[in-house]
Amino acid sequence: MGSNLSSKNNMNTLIGNTLRIGVFAACIIALLGGIWYIASSAGSSLPDYTTFHQGDASYTTVEGIFKSVFALSATGWIQLGVIVLMLTPVMRVVLSLVDFGIQRDWLYVIITGIVLLVIIVNSLVGVG
Amino acid sequence: MYFCIKIFSMSIILFTFLLLFGAYCAGLLGSLTGLGGGVIVIPLLTLAFGIDFHYAIGAALVASIATSSGSASAYVKEGLTNIRLGMFLEIATSVGAVLGAAAALWMPTNVIAIIFGAVLLLTVAMQFRQKTDYIGVKGSNLAKKLKLFGSYPTKDGTVQSYELTNVSGGFSVMVLAGALSGLLGIGSGVLKVLAMDSCMKVPFKVSTTTSNFMIGVTAVTSAVVYLQRGYIEPGIAFPIMVGVLAGAMSGAKLLKHLDVRVLRKIFAVAILLVALNMIYNGIIGKF
Numbered sequence: 221m222g223s224n225l226s227s228k229n230n231m232n233t234l235i236g237n238t239l240r241i242g243v244f245a246a247c248i249i250a251l252l253g254g255i256w257y258i259a260s261s262a263g264s265s266l267p268d269y270t271t272f273h274q275g276d277a278s279y280t281t282v283e284g285i286f287k288s289v290f291a292l293s294a295t296g297w298i299q300l301g302v303i304v305l306m307l308t309p310v311m312r313v314v315l316s317l318v319d320f321g322i323q324r325d326w327l328y329v330i331i332t333g334i335v336l337l338v339i340i341v342n343s344l345v346g347v348g
Numbered sequence: 349m350y351f352c353i354k355i356f357s358m359s360i361i362l363f364t365f366l367l368l369f370g371a372y373c374a375g376l377l378g379s380l381t382g383l384g385g386g387v388i389v390i391p392l393l394t395l396a397f398g399i400d401f402h403y404a405i406g407a408a409l410v411a412s413i414a415t416s417s418g419s420a421s422a423y424v425k426e427g428l429t430n431i432r433l434g435m436f437l438e439i440a441t442s443v444g445a446v447l448g449a450a451a452a453l454w455m456p457t458n459v460i461a462i463i464f465g466a467v468l469l470l471t472v473a474m475q476f477r478q479k480t481d482y483i484g485v486k487g488s489n490l491a492k493k494l495k496l497f498g499s500y501p502t503k504d505g506t507v508q509s510y511e512l513t514n515v516s517g518g519f520s521v522m523v524l525a526g527a528l529s530g531l532l533g534i535g536s537g538v539l540k541v542l543a544m545d546s547c548m549k550v551p552f553k554v555s556t557t558t559s560n561f562m563i564g565v566t567a568v569t570s571a572v573v574y575l576q577r578g579y580i581e582p583g584i585a586f587p588i589m590v591g592v593l594a595g596a597m598s599g600a601k602l603l604k605h606l607d608v609r610v611l612r613k614i615f616a617v618a619i620l621l622v623a624l625n626m627i628y629n630g631i632i633g634k635f
Binding site for chain 1: 358359360361363364397398399400401402403410413414416417418420421422424425427431432435436438439442443445446449494495561564565567568569571572573575576577578579580581582583584585586587589590593
């Protein structure tokens with residue numbers, strides 16, 4: 221029981237830290253990209269946000285975003301921050317899956333697996 | 349919309365700072381009132397800034413994930429969240445979110461705006477509801493088989509255990525909550541609490557924190573689609589993410605020293621006006 225309790229506390233600390241670090245990292249990355257975006261925007265006018273335009277691949281696909289990040293594009297870095305933010309809750313689900321595995325709770329390993337599967341399949345085929 | 353800020357004549361730097369300030373207020377109010385950032389971001393962007401609804405949905409998703417993960421890191425320590433319950437119901441919400449994000453493709457924006465207004469009305473109604481904490485609920489067999497019963501620490505240091513019931517009812521409401529979340533980009537926290545609280549008789553503290561855990565996961569399920577559709581626009585996403593997070597953090601600090609009951613009532617009236625405005629603008633086809 222004692223070791224069970226301490227492993228539970230360890231997992232909670234790990235999950236708490238993951239969430240904190242994820243949100244913090246996402247914020248810093250987006251902020252860096254954002255400051256850069258403003259600094260390099262001098263003279264250019266605001267994009268037309270009043271009507272919707274089909275997005276450019278450089279910030280709508282993972283491949284495009286990583287290319288923009290390596291090309292040091294400001295919008296690429298902002299989107300990298302968005303991706304890190306999106307990965308934060310996903311990481312929490314992954315950690316819960318590991319936690320249920322450690323507890324040998326196979327029913328919840330399956331249930332958590334289904335949730336992860338829906339997210340992954342949706343990100344692959346749900347483009348529409 | 350005559351009351352819109354004229355964003356098309358604005359420089360990028362001014363637009364970003366106005367949006368940053370607006371997002372800070374949205375995060376602050378969302379955290380003080382318990383509504384979350386997403387619900388406030390959509391009217392802020394569409395009604396006040398005149399930004400297209402699609403971009404507003406993308407921004408609201410970013411805001412929902414940020415506030416959910418931000419406050420979850422504090423909730424984990426308190427041991428109130430029922431992870432099994434959240435994970436089991438997350439199957440319903442993530443499938444719902446997939447359906448909602450698919451429906452958003454063909455649904456006219458004005459209809460989406462009217463649905464959003466209706467969800468806001470429900471939110472207001474829930475703010476004035478009497479909160480009853482269920483004690484001595486006799487759990488159902490299915491809930492027991494799914495190991496959904498739990499316990500949470502109380503203020504006086506004892507551990508309160510609880511049972512819950514009506515799993516299928518809660519599960520069905522969660523599909524709807526997920527669909528609305530996928531369609532509107534909001535966390536649908538109101539429906540999530542409604543499903544756990546009213547249907548399944550989960551204690552209020554547990555349903556609030558478990559709903560917060562679920563909001564982030566549900567929002568990500570639809571965000572992976574919306575990012576690829578171009579709804580998440582970098583120039584809007586960055587001030588929203590930074591502003592809402594900073595606002596939510598100040599809100600969490602203020603909440604400890606502030607009696608927010610009056611604020612919540614005032615805010616409920618404001619949300620009511622926004623809801624009617626959304627529905628009206630949707631009906632006359634402004635979006």
